[in-house]
Amino acid sequence: xxxxxxxxxxxxxxxxxxxxxxxxxxxxxxxxxxxxxxxxxxxxxxxxxxxxxxxxxxxxxxxxxxxxxxxxxxxxxxxxxxxxxxxxxxxxxxxxxxxxxxxxxxxxxxxxxxxxxxxxxxxxxxxxxxxxxxxxxxxxxxxxxxxxxxxxxxxxxxxxxxxxxxxxxxxxxxxxx
Amino acid sequence: xxxxxxxxxxxxxxxxxxxxxxxxxxxxxxxxxxxxxxxxxxxxxxxxxxxxxxxxxxxxxxxxxxxxxxxxxxxxxxxxxxxxxxxxxxxxxxxxxxxxxxxxxxxxxxxxxxxxxxxxxxxxxxxxxxxxxxxxxxxxxxxxxxxxxxxxxxxxxxxxxxxxxxxxxxxxxxxxxxxxxxxxxxxxxxxxxxxxxxxxxxxxxxxxxxxxxxxxxxxxxxxxxxxxxxxxxxxxxxxxxxxxxxxxxxxxxxxxxxxxxxxxxxxxxxxxxxxxxxxxxxxxxxxxxxxxxxxxxxxxxxxxxxxxxxxxxxxxxxxxxxxxxxxxxxxxxxxxxxxxxxxxxxxxxxxxxxxxxxxxxxxxxxxxxxxxxxxxxxxxxxxxxxxxxxxxxxxxxxxxxxxxxxxxxxxxxxxxxxxxxxxxxxxxxxxxxxxxxxxxxxxxxxxxxxxxxxxxxxxxxxx
Numbered sequence: 001x002x003x004x005x006x007x008x009x010x011x012x013x014x015x016x017x018x019x020x021x022x023x024x025x026x027x028x029x030x031x032x033x034x035x036x037x038x039x040x041x042x043x044x045x046x047x048x049x050x051x052x053x054x055x056x057x058x059x060x061x062x063x064x065x066x067x068x069x070x071x072x073x074x075x076x077x078x079x080x081x082x083x084x085x086x087x088x089x090x091x092x093x094x095x096x097x098x099x100x101x102x103x104x105x106x107x108x109x110x111x112x113x114x115x116x117x118x119x120x121x122x123x124x125x126x127x128x129x130x131x132x133x134x135x136x137x138x139x140x141x142x143x144x145x146x147x148x149x150x151x152x153x154x155x156x157x158x159x160x161x162x163x164x165x166x167x168x169x170x171x172x173x174x175x176x177x
Numbered sequence: 178x179x180x181x182x183x184x185x186x187x188x189x190x191x192x193x194x195x196x197x198x199x200x201x202x203x204x205x206x207x208x209x210x211x212x213x214x215x216x217x218x219x220x221x222x223x224x225x226x227x228x229x230x231x232x233x234x235x236x237x238x239x240x241x242x243x244x245x246x247x248x249x250x251x252x253x254x255x256x257x258x259x260x261x262x263x264x265x266x267x268x269x270x271x272x273x274x275x276x277x278x279x280x281x282x283x284x285x286x287x288x289x290x291x292x293x294x295x296x297x298x299x300x301x302x303x304x305x306x307x308x309x310x311x312x313x314x315x316x317x318x319x320x321x322x323x324x325x326x327x328x329x330x331x332x333x334x335x336x337x338x339x340x341x342x343x344x345x346x347x348x349x350x351x352x353x354x355x356x357x358x359x360x361x362x363x364x365x366x367x368x369x370x371x372x373x374x375x376x377x378x379x380x381x382x383x384x385x386x387x388x389x390x391x392x393x394x395x396x397x398x399x400x401x402x403x404x405x406x407x408x409x410x411x412x413x414x415x416x417x418x419x420x421x422x423x424x425x426x427x428x429x430x431x432x433x434x435x436x437x438x439x440x441x442x443x444x445x446x447x448x449x450x451x452x453x454x455x456x457x458x459x460x461x462x463x464x465x466x467x468x469x470x471x472x473x474x475x476x477x478x479x480x481x482x483x484x485x486x487x488x489x490x491x492x493x494x495x496x497x498x499x500x501x502x503x504x505x506x507x508x509x510x511x512x513x514x515x516x517x518x519x520x521x522x523x524x525x526x527x528x529x530x531x532x533x534x535x536x537x538x539x540x541x542x543x544x545x546x547x548x549x550x551x552x553x554x555x556x557x558x559x560x561x562x563x564x565x566x567x568x569x570x571x572x573x574x575x576x577x578x579x580x581x582x583x584x585x586x587x588x589x590x591x592x593x594x595x596x597x598x599x600x601x602x603x604x605x606x607x608x609x610x611x612x613x614x615x616x617x618x619x620x621x622x623x624x625x626x627x628x629x630x631x632x633x634x635x636x637x638x639x640x
Contacts, residue, residue, distance in 0.1 A: 032196030036369045072194075078191045078192075085194040089190040092187065096369070098370045133420045
């Protein structure tokens with residue numbers, strides 16, 4: 001069958017129940033989605049399917065059909081970063097980088113859907129199924145809010161967007177997969 | 178010092194946000210085999226028989242290894258420091274924790290590798306298991322480690338000791354004795370990238386080892402020691418780690434993958450599943466910390482007795498080092514002149530424990546800070562002022578007799594008080610880290626002070 005990945009139609013021959021994660025990584029060498037838990041719990045394998053974030057580890061190839069698949073490779077490249085990639089870089093939102101692909105795609109989908117500035121609660125909701133063990137999430141949330149406001153590039157951070165200590169921590173609202 | 182205060186871009190930032198960073202799992206080598214491990218289903222058992230014949234005959238299986246295939250099976254992570262080895266790479270006569278690897282296979286694909294594991298026959302004789310380190314020294318505790326209940330190689334002692342000053346005097350002088358028990362629990366590091374290695378046999382006989390290790394030279398030494406090959410036969414590629422937090426210092430995957438690569442003469446990748454990570458990767462240790470402090474009613478801590486149990490799990494690994502660090506930090510940010518510390522590395526039938534973000538120190542810091550607050554409650558005095566009074570000062574000496582040059586307790590405590598709006602008495606608000614004098618240098622703190630400019634005191638009367 002053909003798979004539409006980042007705007008390019010690619011021929012694939014994996015069995016139909018192979019996970020999209022395996023097809024992308026092993027057959028097509030599209031390496032931005034990562035093996036984190038392979039049971040839908042961590043978000044590291046997230047890709048966009050027709051613009052919506054989905055867990056590629058739980059999605060069988062047969063269920064993808066002719067939907068458009070977007071991975072980080074389709075978001076932007078060095079020298080031509082998407083706003084959300086720039087904001088993650090400017091604001092140190094990627095630490096070890098392993099969860100970053102999933103975070104970027106979920107954030108990108110949120111910003112596209114909203115079409116304007118997103119608030120903190122919306123970011124927490126959109127990223128609630130994404131686990132990061134390095135950052136404590138503060139810089140990630142800041143970066144997504146900044147990206148939605150077009151605050152990207154080398155400009156200094158004037159207003160910290162971190163929550164007040166009295167505000168609650170992230171509440172897990174369930175997996176968007 | 179152009180970098181201080183400047184906003185510097187991360188050197189790997191663009192690679193991370195464009196997913197160009199190459200983690201071990203992203204390295205593609207044609208013909209790579211999939212590795213899987215057979216792990217103990219029991220917490221503690223004798224191994225009576227291992228039969229891999231049927232697994233080896235399966236189509237698609239390219240290598241099966243057990244302890245018989247390891248040139249030097251038993252290794253110790255701290256052998257270079259003279260600490261003897263106790264842990265087999267692949268279990269031989271017994272298994273001491275659930276998830277301990279016994280055999281490993283390399284196959285053309287994952288399904289075949291799992292089928293091969295099913296085809297390996299192992300006969301166990303289950304034994305009683307020990308899970309609570311507090312019971313390790315009971316006379317009827319299950320015997321599970323050949324060294325006994327505790328790690329026995331701290332010089333002439335079977336535990337890490339600190340002896341400083343005159344602790345008997347301190348407890349004789351005390352107005353109050355404040356006791357507490359603190360029990361920080363095991364924590365799984367849970368990096369997003371599970372343990373993983375890719376080992377590629379090269380034409381000249383070398384092995385290229387792509388590793389997620391946090392400790393490249395440790396891993397190089399561990400693999401070379403198990404395989405009994407010179408270091409120049411091994412080329413390590415690493416540095417891009419998908420989270421570690423201390424959980425990737427134990428060389429969890431490289432050696433077995435290398436053994437399978439040698440056996441099969443093919444590239445071998447071993448990526449642990451999340452289930453394996455939770456079951457069998459090392460954790461932060463559980464601790465059991467008992468503190469008794471000799472305290473005066475006006476808030477001086479004259480002396481401290483500490484007994485610490487550190488749950489090492491089934492093997493020693495780095496635990497003796499962790500307990501040693503724990504010992505050095507057992508007075509925390511405070512100066513206590515009279516000390517008696519006894520720290521034991523206890524063996525249990527749990528997964529071996531290891532470093533995690535402040536190995537051995539975070540546990541004792543938690544205990545010390547809770548205990549300081551407890552002392553303040555017992556005495557009915559301000560916990561801030563108690564801390565500032567006993568705070569480390571320039572020229573004070575640590576538990577292991579290092580003279581402090583630039584202790585931060587006073588400025589950090591004052592800054593914290595300001596941030597939360599805590600009003601301190603004027604003599605506390607004006608405090609600095611300078612050498613003790615006047616009211617802050619009572620008789621009991623004179624002898625512990627180092628002379629001006631000294632770095633380390635002598636070891637007189639010490640451990």
